[in-house]
Amino acid sequence: MAEYEDCPSSSDVEEGDCYLSDQEDAIEESVLQGLEDRREEESHWSLSSVITKESLLAAQKEDLRKVMELFALKEQHARTLLIHYRWDVERIFELLDQKGRERLFSEAGVSNVENKILSTSPTPVMCTVCFENVIENAVTEMDCGHSFCNECWTEHFIVKINDGQSRRIRCMAPKCNAVCDEEVIRNLVSAKYPDVADRFDRFLLESYIEDNNKVKWCPSVPHCGNAIRIEGDIYCEVECTCGIQFCFNCSSEAHSPCSCLMWELWTKKCQDESETVNWITVNTKPCPKCHKPVEKNGGCNLVACICGQAFCWLCGGATGRDHTWSSISGHSCGRFKEDQAKRTERARRDLYRYMHYHNRYKAHTDSLKQESNLKETIQGKISISENKESKIKDYTWVINGLSRLFRSRRVLSYSYPFAYYMFGDELFKDEMTPQERELKQNLFEDQQQQLESNVEKLSMFLETDFQFFSDDEVMDIMRHVINLSNVVDRLCKQMYQCIENDLLYPLQRATHNIAPYKSKGLEKASELSVCWDSDQSLTSMKTSLDDHYVQWDPTQNRIGSTSHKRHCEHQLHGSSSSDDSGCSSRKRARTSSHSGASFFDLNMPAEVIDKI
Amino acid sequence: MFDVSRVQKELTECNRDKAISGVSIALYEGGSDLSHLRGTITGPVSTPYEGGTFLIDIQLPSGYPFEPPKMQFITKVWHPNISSQNGAICLDILKDQWSPALTLKTALVSLQALLSAPEPDDPQDAVVAKQYLQEYPTFVATARYWTEAFARTSVAIEEKVRRLVEMGFPEDLVKSTLDSVNGDENLALEKLCSS
Numbered sequence A: 001m002a003e004y005e006d007c008p009s010s011s012d013v014e015e016g017d018c019y020l021s022d023q024e025d026a027i028e029e030s031v032l033q034g035l036e037d038r039r040e041e042e043s044h045w046s047l048s049s050v051i052t053k054e055s056l057l058a059a060q061k062e063d064l065r066k067v068m069e070l071f072a073l074k075e076q077h078a079r080t081l082l083i084h085y086r087w088d089v090e091r092i093f094e095l096l097d098q099k100g101r102e103r104l105f106s107e108a109g110v111s112n113v114e115n116k117i118l119s120t121s122p123t124p125v126m127c128t129v130c131f132e133n134v135i136e137n138a139v140t141e142m143d144c145g146h147s148f149c150n151e152c153w154t155e156h157f158i159v160k161i162n163d164g165q166s167r168r169i170r171c172m173a174p175k176c177n178a179v180c181d182e183e184v185i186r187n188l189v190s191a192k193y194p195d196v197a198d199r200f201d202r203f204l205l206e207s208y209i210e211d212n213n214k215v216k217w218c219p220s221v222p223h224c225g226n227a228i229r230i231e232g233d234i235y236c237e238v239e240c241t242c243g244i245q246f247c248f249n250c251s252s253e254a255h256s257p258c259s260c261l262m263w264e265l266w267t268k269k270c271q272d273e274s275e276t277v278n279w280i281t282v283n284t285k286p287c288p289k290c291h292k293p294v295e296k297n298g299g300c301n302l303v304a305c306i307c308g309q310a311f312c313w314l315c316g317g318a319t320g321r322d323h324t325w326s327s328i329s330g331h332s333c334g335r336f337k338e339d340q341a342k343r344t345e346r347a348r349r350d351l352y353r354y355m356h357y358h359n360r361y362k363a364h365t366d367s368l369k370q371e372s373n374l375k376e377t378i379q380g381k382i383s384i385s386e387n388k389e390s391k392i393k394d395y396t397w398v399i400n401g402l403s404r405l406f407r408s409r410r411v412l413s414y415s416y417p418f419a420y421y422m423f424g425d426e427l428f429k430d431e432m433t434p435q436e437r438e439l440k441q442n443l444f445e446d447q448q449q450q451l452e453s454n455v456e457k458l459s460m461f462l463e464t465d466f467q468f469f470s471d472d473e474v475m476d477i478m479r480h481v482i483n484l485s486n487v488v489d490r491l492c493k494q495m496y497q498c499i500e501n502d503l504l505y506p507l508q509r510a511t512h513n514i515a516p517y518k519s520k521g522l523e524k525a526s527e528l529s530v531c532w533d534s535d536q537s538l539t540s541m542k543t544s545l546d547d548h549y550v551q552w553d554p555t556q557n558r559i560g561s562t563s564h565k566r567h568c569e570h571q572l573h574g575s576s577s578s579d580d581s582g583c584s585s586r587k588r589a590r591t592s593s594h595s596g597a598s599f600f601d602l603n604m605p606a607e608v609i610d611k612i
Numbered sequence B: 001m002f003d004v005s006r007v008q009k010e011l012t013e014c015n016r017d018k019a020i021s022g023v024s025i026a027l028y029e030g031g032s033d034l035s036h037l038r039g040t041i042t043g044p045v046s047t048p049y050e051g052g053t054f055l056i057d058i059q060l061p062s063g064y065p066f067e068p069p070k071m072q073f074i075t076k077v078w079h080p081n082i083s084s085q086n087g088a089i090c091l092d093i094l095k096d097q098w099s100p101a102l103t104l105k106t107a108l109v110s111l112q113a114l115l116s117a118p119e120p121d122d123p124q125d126a127v128v129a130k131q132y133l134q135e136y137p138t139f140v141a142t143a144r145y146w147t148e149a150f151a152r153t154s155v156a157i158e159e160k161v162r163r164l165v166e167m168g169f170p171e172d173l174v175k176s177t178l179d180s181v182n183g184d185e186n187l188a189l190e191k192l193c194s195s
C-alpha cells in the first residue's frame, strides 16, 4: 500500500481492498476471473451475425430449405409457414409434435395440396366477384380449391400489396383462411404491374427481417443497409459492422445495466424534464403586481417578490406584510392546508432525487466525451515515447487501459439511471419493504462508489504526461494502469452480478432483463456464413434476385414498420436516386471501423460516438 | 373507379327478392351516384327490432369490391354493436373479414343477423353492451322503444312519401303536407288533391 502514498491520486481516494497492490495477485485473480467469466457467459450466450443485402436471400433460403426438406413442401408453402411462425424453425418443429401437420398447416394458411381437385369443365364459368362469365383459361384456382377470374385475382393482389399485406394475402372466398400461392401472385401481378410485383418480392424477402424475432434492422442513421441476426439470448448488446452498438431488444443505444424499460423511461424523462417543469409550477407563483415567478422560501405562506409586493402563497392574492404562522394580516383566504404543503414537498423531493441521479449520469457521459478526445493525445504521447531513448518499447498497456476506461465509464454512467429506477417508486414501489430497499441500495451504492473511485484513478493515470517521465516512473504508471484496469473490470462484473442476483432476481413481479457485461467489449457481428452447396437453382435465384434488387433500400415502401420510420426519412432523401450512397456508406463505415478502430473501443453512448 | 357493372348487377339481384329477404338497396336520396347507396332492412321478427325498418347509408370506396363497403345506420338503433350516437357498425365482414366475393346484399343480411344476435363482447357502444349484459330486460325495453320511436315513424313517413311521390306529387310538397297533418296519409292525399 505504501507505494501509492507518494502518488498524486491516492491522497483523496480510499484504498479499498479491491485495489490490488500486487501484480502477481492481479494476474492470478484475472485467471480465476476468466474461468468465472466463461461460466457467467454460458448462461447468457448470444451470437450475432450481420445480414447484408447480399446475404439476406441466403439466410432466408437456409431456413426455407430446412422446412421444405422436413415437410417435402414447395418453397412458397414453406415461406407461408415460416412467415406465420415468425421464421422460428425450431418452433415449427416443436409445434409439429403438439398440433400435428394438419393443424400446423391450416393455422398458417397453407392448404393441403393433395386435396386439390382439378376442375375440367370446358364451359365458361361465372366469377363470383365480378359476376362475369369467363372462359376457363382466364380463371385461376388456388390450392384451397377456390377459383376466380384472373382479373379479379389481380385486383385483389394489388389492393393487398398496396395495403402492405404482401406476406399473407388470403384467398378471396369468404371465410377461407388459405394464403395465396406466391407464384400465382407473382405471375398475375407482374403481367399487369411489374413494379408492384417487384415490391411484392421485396416484401417477401424482408419478411425474414421484419417478421423475425431473432433479426433486427441496424438502427444506424443513415441506414447502413444491414440487419443483425442473433442466436441465443435476445437480451444482449450487439455491434453492427458499420460500427454502431445497440441493444438488440429495443434497438436503442446500448444501455446496460439499465433494462430496456428503465432506459426508455429515463430518456423520456430527460427529454421533457417534466420534473423541472413540475417543480417550477408547484414552487413558483406569479407576483400579483409585476407577474414575475416568485419562489417560496421556507414553510411560510406569505411570500415577497423582489419588487416588494407581498402576497399569499396559497391564493396568490396581494397582502400586507404582517403575519403569523397561521394567518396573514388583512387576509383570510382560509387555504392554509396541509396537502398543498405536502404536494410541494413531494415535488421538490422528486426533483432533487432526479437531479441527483441525472447529475451523476451526465457527469460520467461528459467525462466519456472528454476522454474520447484522449485517444489522439495518447497516440501522440505513445509515438513520442516510442521514439525516445528508453528500454520500454511496448505501450499496448496504455491502449488497453484506455479501452478499459471507456468500458467502465460507460457502465458507471448507465448505473445511475438504473439506480434511479431500482430504488425509486416508479417501477418497484410495492416489490420491496423500505428496509429491504435501503439494504439493497447500500449494497449497490458501495459497489458503485468503489467503481467510481477506481475509474477516476484510472483516468488520472492515463492522463499523465508519461512521455516525459523516466523509465522507472513509466513502469510505475504502467503497474497502476494494469492493476486498475483489472480492478475496474472486476468491479463492473460484480455490479452486473449484484444487479442480476441480489437486486432483480428476488423481485416477484418485475421482469427486467439486463444485457450481460462483456469484459472484452461488444463483439462485432460476424459476417453471416451460409454454405452454398451444389444447389444450382439457389445460386441462379440469387443472381437473378440481385439484379432485381439493385434498388436495394430496406426502408423504402415499407408500410406499418415500427421503429424504422425515423430512418426512413433520411434514407428517402439520401438514396432515392441510387443505391450507391447506401452501399458505399456502409462500406466506408465498415473499413474505417476495421482499420482505425482495431485498438479503440467504441463502447460508449451513441451521442459520444457521433462526436468522435 | 369501382366495378360499375358489378354494382348494377348487385342492385338488380338484391331488389329482385326483397320481399323475401327483407333487404333492399336504392340510390341514396334518389341521386344518380352509384357509389352512394341506401340500404333498407326490416327488423327481424321476435327481436326488439321487429316491426322497424332500418335505413343504412352505404358508401362504396373506389376499390370496391376488393375493399369493403362503408356502412352506417341512418336510423337510430339501440344495439351493442351499433353506435347509439352515430350509427357506426362493428361487424367483422365490414372490416378485415371482408371478401370480394361477398356482396352488398350479404352484408345487409349480416346486419339483419346482427340485429338478431348481438355480440356484446365486441361492442361498438359500451353503454348499450353493458346494459345488454347486466340488465337485459331494460335493454329489451329500450331497444323496443327506440324501434317504435325511430324505426317506425321515419320509415312509415318515408314509405308514405314514396307512395305519394309515385302518384305524381312533388316530393317537397308531399313532405310539407304530411308534416302538416301529422303523417296521416289519407288526410295528406286529400289536401294534396284539393290544393
Ligand SMILES: [Zn+2]
Residues within 6 Å of the ligand: A127, A128, A129, A130, A131, A132, A148, A149, A150, A151, A152, A153
Ligand atoms: Zn372476376
Ligand SMILES: [Zn+2]
Residues within 6 Å of the ligand: A142, A144, A145, A146, A171, A172, A173, A176, A177, A178
Ligand atoms: Zn380459398
Ligand SMILES: [Zn+2]
Residues within 6 Å of the ligand: A218, A219, A220, A224, A225, A226, A240, A241, A242, A243, A244
Ligand atoms: Zn449498421
Ligand SMILES: [Zn+2]
Residues within 6 Å of the ligand: A247, A248, A249, A250, A251, A252, A255, A259, A260, A263
Ligand atoms: Zn434495450
Ligand SMILES: [Zn+2]
Residues within 6 Å of the ligand: A287, A288, A289, A290, A291, A292, A305, A306, A307, A308, A309
Ligand atoms: Zn413583483
Ligand SMILES: [Zn+2]
Residues within 6 Å of the ligand: A300, A301, A302, A323, A324
Ligand atoms: Zn411568514
Ligand SMILES: [Zn+2]
Residues within 6 Å of the ligand: A312, A313, A314, A315, A316, A317, A331, A332, A333, A334, A335
Ligand atoms: Zn390567501
